[in-house]
């Protein structure tokens with residue numbers, strides 16, 4: 001097993017037991033859907049983290065090359081002049097990819113912030129109603145966002161848009177993760193909507209309201 | 214629809230969405246969407262995708278997740294405990310004691326980070342758990358950090374000063390130098406406030422440590438060496454020409470990993486947790502930034518900020534009145550837009566106004582940074598509040614309230630800057646005009 | 648009454664923006680307010696790389712961009728930044744005339760229509776020391792920001808470094824970059840004298856901006872308004888070329904008044920070396936641009 005799948009396996013186990021405990025059912029072998037969904041979130045989180053590590057790695061290579069050149073100059077030798085081509089542009093692409101790929105898993109972890117102060121004041125029944133209304137808006141919004149990003153990629157593909165830096169990179173490639181990420185967000189919201197309809201609360205409700213102080 | 218009723222409707226929708234618990238990024242996107250439907254014939258989805266894409270594919274912004282990751286790694290090392298143990302013996306007589314670490318740490322870190330949210334996230338991750346463990350008042354710790362994080366904008370490098378310099382054709386070098394003294398002044402105001410607060414609220418302070426003999430003090434101080442090595446390494450990489458301000462963030466990640474490897478204080482599991490935690494935190498912040506970018510574009514179409522600024526310009530105010538009106542304008546706008554958007558959307562109108570009034574544009578840049586600093590800590594749209602909600606679980610309104618005294622101190626700083634413009638102008642004139 | 652949104656990349660005081668603002672005013676006056684153009688300067692609505700896309704999509708109806716920004720997409724967009732192809736504004740105008748049909752055709756593929764194109768002042772070499780020949784560039788950290796500048800660095804034996812414009816002051820101050828080629832305008836606007844010492848007036852190339860409209864949005868205008876837009880565009884082009892010449896004079900003057908050493912004209916040895924590099928890049932451009940490119944160059948050389 002690769003490290004990545006081991007990591008995802010751990011996260012999935014945590015997710016599965018956590019979610020099922022909250023819904024109040026014993027874990028069932030037949031809950032294939034749950035496993036698939038959690039696998040999707042885990043993979044998209046791992047991909048996102050990989051993007052961030054890639055930024056770190058590319059910058060490390062760039063800075064390392066400068067250190068090498070500095071040493072060569074000090075030794076009176078010719079600098080190598082190595083550079084990571086289009087580093088600023090590629091790092092930006094990786095950042096956009098990382099940000100969008102993590103949207104779904106971040107939602108499932110309760111880490112997308114919102115104001116819950118007023119929800120805590122109102123009666124539990126009213127809170128459930130408001131949260132379902134908010135979910136409906138969020139579902140529509142995320143679907144619209146996924147459509148917007150798909151349209152962006154379609155336009156870049158149709159007109160063969162290229163990046164402006166040293167390397168001519170077709171923009172569809174760095175833009176594709178935005179479509180995937182927003183779609184995973186939509187799926188995660190749908191997932192939460194089902195959980196909310198069954199149990200009356202979000203799966204991450206506990207972690208969100210707790211004040212770890 | 215006229216612009217006043219549109220502004221009002223958008224405001225109501227925003228407040229309803231936020232109060233109902235709609236995620237913040239989606240709330241910003243929602244009013245951007247409504248604004249575009251109401252005020253332009255353009256399909257919102259196209260603007261939405263372009264605005265989000267162009268805001269996140271930013272080289273400068275890559276420093277943010279790097280610094281967040283650095284904070285997460287350091288949080289899992291002995292470093293923060295070492296930092297506090299090393300400083301503790303020296304601050305026992307200082308009113309406010311270790312609370313000052315937030316201000317001091319943010320000020321030092323500001324020399325590396327050009328962003329307020331990154332400063333807040335990194336320093337917050339290191340400082341807050343330790344302050345809490347030592348029994349300091351959480352409200353004061355959180356509020357102080359929210360305010361101190363904004364110093365990252367004033368002390369060079371600074372993203373907002375670069376944006377302003379480009380928009381107004383001012384020298385980045387001069388603006389950077391001009392930011393140093395006001396940044397230190399703000400830090401001084403915050404520290405002064407902490408002293409006064411600690412003297413007034415002795416019961417909210419944990420009991421002082423028993424005095425240590427000098428020998429023990431010195432051994433404790435030795436524990437500061439790794440932190441100092443880390444800070445010097447990151448700052449040094451910039452000034453030795455080995456890394457740009459953006460690249461220095463990744464250098465920070467590598468050095469903190471090296472440090473934790475040397476201390477053997479980070480397991481593979483710990484690294485994994487740090488990485489995923491940083492991934493989620495930076496995703497949360499970047500998603501809100503993306504939503505804010507779409508809202509900014511939508512505001513460009515509706516023309517609300519532009520027209521408000523025009524409206525102020527129409528009064529023919531005297532200089533001090535203009536300055537007061539602009540401060541008020543930016544504080545109000547700063548509640549709903551992020552700082553950079555505010556500057557980008559209004560410079561076209563505001564800069565000719567202040568130029569006509571005879572203000573120095575370097576000085577005005579520092580003024581702008583101060584009001585943008587305030588915008589970072591005013592709800593409902595304030596990025597430091599979001600970072601701290603993510604770090605502590607405290608609601609943004611609560612954090613906003615915690616940060617209120619620092620908001621007022623920033624206002625004091627504006628007044629001081631207006632009365633003594635030399636706070637900003639003396640250093641660049643001394644250093645660059647020989 | 649129609650309102651167009653117009654994203655532009657540069658701040659209000661930039662001479663391109665001043666010219667464009669006058670164009671917008673001319674259109675408004677000539678059409679009695681039937682067409683109003685709302686400027687969004689300094690990338691405040693869309694950032695520079697996204698302006699062409701946003702006009703193509705109709706998010707904005709009209710926009711302005713540096714032509715060579717999109718050189719990766721087609722050699723046609725890269726012609727005006729081939730070094731030492733033109734030696735003067737008159738050359739640059741002839742090159743524009745030769746290039747214009749191909750440029751229009753290229754834009755038309757994206758549903759865009761060229762309105763007018765205005766040059767930047769010629770490009771000079773900024774450095775922290777006197778550069779008297781190409782040999783002085785060997786091993787120097789040379790700012791590259793597109794394939795063209797990267798090729799210059801390579802052929803000159805310099806060390807290419809990628810530096811974003813806002814990072815330039817810090818990069819010069821800390822030694823991450825030693826040489827950059829850009830216009831006198833940029834040098835004055837970004838106050839280069841705070842961090843470099845020498846300006847060499849090499850007049851290496853004369854890059855241009857273009858102002859273009861969404862064809863569908865233009866076709867939706869009444870014939871009278873269309874004519875008014877075209878007339879204002881033609882006036883803006885003439886005015887812009889004159890403004891660019893005046894800008895060159897003014898900016899060189901300002902650089903001379905600054906603490907910087909202005910070497911004008913640039914040392915002959917430097918020019919000679921750069922011309923050789925230019926000839927090679929022009930040959931490479933022609934090869935990349937195929938028959939169309941060869942036709943443009945032969946039209947220009949007549």
Ligand code: NA
Nearest residue numbers: 323326365370
């Ligand atoms: Na800073």
Ligand code: NA
Nearest residue numbers: 547588591594
């Ligand atoms: Na705010």
